[in-house]
Amino acid sequence: MTARRETFRRRLREKGSLELRGHPSKKREGEIMTIAKSPVVTMAPTTPIYDAIKIMVQKGFRRMPIADPGTQRLHGIITATDLVNYFGGGEKYQLIQRKYSGNFYKAINEPVRSIMTTDVVWVSTSAKISDALRIMKKHNVGGLPVVNKEKCVRAIITEHDIISLFSGKISGVKVSDVMTRKVVTVTPRISIYEAARSMVEHGFRRLPVILDSKFIGMATNRTLLRFFGSSQVFKHLQSRTMAQVLQTSVLEATRKSVTTVEPNADVGEAARLMQKKNVGSLPVVQNERLVGIITERDFFKLI
Numbered sequence: 638m639t640a641r642r643e644t645f646r647r648r649l650r651e652k653g654s655l656e657l658r659g660h661p662s663k664k665r666e667g668e669i670m671t672i673a674k675s676p677v678v679t680m681a682p683t684t685p686i687y688d689a690i691k692i693m694v695q696k697g698f699r700r701m702p703i704a705d706p707g708t709q710r711l712h713g714i715i716t717a718t719d720l721v722n723y724f725g726g727g728e729k730y731q732l733i734q735r736k737y738s739g740n741f742y743k744a745i746n747e748p749v750r751s752i753m754t755t756d757v758v759w760v761s762t763s764a765k766i767s768d769a770l771r772i773m774k775k776h777n778v779g780g781l782p783v784v785n786k787e788k789c790v791r792a793i794i795t796e797h798d799i800i801s802l803f804s805g806k807i808s809g810v811k812v813s814d815v816m817t818r819k820v821v822t823v824t825p826r827i828s829i830y831e832a833a834r835s836m837v838e839h840g841f842r843r844l845p846v847i848l849d850s851k852f853i854g855m856a857t858n859r860t861l862l863r864f865f866g867s868s869q870v871f872k873h874l875q876s877r878t879m880a881q882v883l884q885t886s887v888l889e890a891t892r893k894s895v896t897t898v899e900p901n902a903d904v905g906e907a908a909r910l911m912q913k914k915n916v917g918s919l920p921v922v923q924n925e926r927l928v929g930i931i932t933e934r935d936f937f938k939l940i
Contacts, residue, residue, distance in 0.1 A: 667763040672802055673783045675792035679704040680749060682712050687745035690720055690866040699842075699859060699917075702782040702790045703753050709789040711782055713753035717858035718842065723752050724865050725833020725883075741879035759784050762791050766802070769794050774937055779842075779917070796933040797917060803940055804912050808905035812898055815938055816921050816929035822847045823856065829864065829890055830883035832856050845920055845927050846891050852920055852927040854893040864890040897922040900929065904939070907931055 679702045680689060693701060693715075703713040722729040724741075729752045733744040758776045760769045762785050769781055773796065783792040822845045823832055832844055836858060843857040864870060864885075873882045898907050898919045907919055911933065921929035 667761070668766050669760060669764045669769055669783060669794060670762055670792060672766065672798050673792035673794040674798065675783075677702060677782070677790055677793045679709060679790055680715065681706045682750035682753070683748045685746045686720070686723065686749055686752065687866075687871075689715055689749050690745075690862060693717065693720070694859075694863050694866045697859075699795075700780045700793075702757075702793065703749060704790045708787075709791075711757060711759065711784055711788050711790050713750065713755045714757050714782065715749050715753045717862045718836070719752050719754065720865070721833050721858045721861050722837045725830060725837060725861070727834065727837035739880075742874045745874060757782060759788075760794065761785070766799065770799055770937065770940065773799075779934070796937075797911075797915075799940070800908060800933045800936050801912050803936070804905070804908040807908045807936065807939065808903055810904045810939065811900065812902045812904055812907050812919075812921055812931050813900035813929070815904060815935045816900070816931040817935065818929045820845060820927060820930050822927065823887055824848060825853075825886050825888040825891075827887050828884045829861065829887055832887040832890070833861055836861075843918055843930075844887075845930065846887065847927060851925045852895075852897070852922050854888075854891040855895050855918075855920065856887050856891045860890045860892050895920060898931065899923060904931075904936070908936060 678696065680692065682703050700714055700716040702711055703715055704711050719729065732751060733739060733741060737744045758772060758778055758781060760772055760781045760783055762783055772781060780793055780795040782790050783794055785791050821839055821841065823835065825846060825848055836844060843855055845852055846854045846856055870882055873879055896910055896914050896916065896919060898910060898921055900921050900923055910919060918930055918932040920927055921931055
C-alpha cells in the first residue's frame with residue numbers, strides 16, 4: 638500500500654505543477670482565491686434555525702459562514718451536522734428540552750447563533766491551497782471560510798474544490814487501497830432519530846443503508862436536513878407531534894439512487910465520478926454488497 642501511494646505521488650509530481658488560472662486581481666490576493674467560491678452566501682447570527690435549514694436545503698450547502706450582515710465579519714459557522722445534532726438527539730438537542738420543554742415548533746425559531754460553531758477554523762485570502770489542505774486535515778473539517786485581514790468573509794473553500802483541482806491528475810491507485818473498509822451501516826428498521834444520533838455520536842456525515850446484506854441507499858446529514866425541512870415535517874411541528882416524526886423509518890430520508898464504484902476501480906475514476914455527480918463520497922460495492930466507502934477526505938491521503 639505504501640509503495641503504491643509513493644508511486645502515485647511520484648506520478649503526480651511528474652505531471653507538473655498545477656496551472657491555476659484566475660482573474661488577475663484574485664492572483665494578487667493569493668493562490669487560494671483562484672479556486673475558492675466567491676462571493677459567498679452567509680447568514681446573520683439572528684437567522685432562525687428553520688430558515689437556515691430551508692436556505693441550506695435550497696442551495697445544496699453543507700455549511701454556511703455566520704457573519705455580520707453589514708461588514709461580513711465572521712462570527713461562526715453552521716453545518717448540516719449542527720442542524721441534525723439539534724433535531725436528532727445530540728448535545729445541541731438538549732437546548733430544545735431545557736429551553737422549550739421539547740416544543741419543536743418554538744425551537745425552530747431559535748437563532749442560529751445558539752447552535753453555531755464559534756471557534757471557527759478559517760484560512761486567509763493570502764493563503765496557498767496547500768495551507769487549506771493542511772488545515773482541513775489537521776482539524777478534520779470539510780470546508781473553510783476564507784477571510785481578509787479584518788476577518789471579513791470573502792469566500793469559502795471545500796474538500797470538493799480541492800479534489801476538483803486534482804481530479805485530472807489522480808491515478809495509479811485502486812479504490813480498495815484508500816477506501817474505508819469498516820463502515821458503520823444501518824437498516825431501514827431504525828428511526829430517523831436513531832440514525833441522527835448515530836451520525837452525531839460517531840462524527841459521520843453519511844450512513845449506508847443495508848437490507849438483507851445488500852446496499853440499498855445512503856442516509857446523509859443533507860438527506861436528513863431535507864427531511865427536517867420538508868412541508869410534511871413542518872405540519873407536525875405546528876401540531877407538536879414531532880416525537881412521532883422522529884420515529885419515522887430512516888428509509889424516508891435515504892437517497893436510493895446512488896452512484897457506486899467497484900473496489901478495483903482506479904481512484905482517478907472515482908474522483909471523476911464524484912466531480913460529475915457533485916457528491917462527496919461513493920459507496921464501494923461488489924456483487925450488490927457494500928465492501929467500503931471512499932470519500933473526498935480519503936483522497937487527502939494521496940495528495
